[in-house]
Structures are given as structure tokens and as C-alpha cells.
Amino acid sequence: MPIRPELRHFYRGLAWNTARAGCRERAHDRCEHCRAKNGHVYVRERDGRWVLIQCGAAHLNNVAGDDRPENLAWLCRGCHLRHDREHHHETRAARKDRARPLLNPPQREEHTSV
Ligand SMILES: [Zn+2]
Numbered sequence: 563m564p565i566r567p568e569l570r571h572f573y574r575g576l577a578w579n580t581a582r583a584g585c586r587e588r589a590h591d592r593c594e595h596c597r598a599k600n601g602h603v604y605v606r607e608r609d610g611r612w613v614l615i616q617c618g619a620a621h622l623n624n625v626a627g628d629d630r631p632e633n634l635a636w637l638c639r640g641c642h643l644r645h646d647r648e649h650h651h652e653t654r655a656a657r658k659d660r661a662r663p664l665l666n667p668p669q670r671e672e673h674t675s676v
Contacts, residue, residue, distance in 0.1 A: 572626040581629035582619045589636035624649040
């Protein structure tokens with residue numbers, strides 16, 4: 563999933579790079595859920611397509627910026643998406659609801675007569 567622009571600053575800088583590197587080292591550069599090796603390429607049985615394993619640090623509580631080691635897991639893309647599925651569903655639903663005029667009627671200005 564792309565990182566929303568307002569959250570991108572959490573994924574830059576020395577603090578993030580240090581936390582991410584520690585997570586990767588702890589996991590020996592393997593997905594901590596399915597144990598797939600980062601950078602490994604294999605041919606998927608069901609469709610014969612090449613698949614590249616790409617791991618990254620995931621926030622287990624879905625809070626960007628909470629880079630405590632116990633809150634980070636080194637996950638492949640598939641495991642990361644499965645882990646975040648419910649969170650993505652909730653944030654997408656909230657964003658869609660905010661855009662619905664019936665749920666969020668425009669604020670009326672109060673007119674006072676003098
Ligand atoms: Zn995995």
C-alpha cells in the first residue's frame with residue numbers, strides 16, 4: 563500500500579532507518595511470519611509467474627511512528643498486507659464516509675438579523 567503523504571515523514575531519517583535495520587537484522591532478513599527470504603525469487607505453482615520476495619518493517623499496532631522494536635516485524639509483502647487488512651478496511655471506510663455528504667452535511671452558517 564502506498565504511504566499517505568501526511569505519514570511519509572515517519573518513514574524517513576536516521577531514527578526510522580535505525581529501527582528498520584534492527585528489525586531486519588533480528589529477523590535475519592526473513593519474513594517473521596512465513597520465513598520467506600528477502601530478495602528470493604521463485605516460480606509460483608498456481609500460475610507459473612515469477613515472484614520476488616520483498617520484506618519491510620511493519621508496525622504491529624498500525625501506528626506510524628511507533629518504532630519500538632517490539633512493535634516492528636520484518637514481513638514480506640503478502641504477510642504485511644494480511645496483517646494490515648483490517649486496518650486498511652477501517653481507514654478506507656472512514657475516508658469514504660467522510661466524503662459522503664449525507665453523513666457529513668455541510669455546516670450551515672447562522673444568519674442573524676439586525
Ligand atoms: Zn511472509
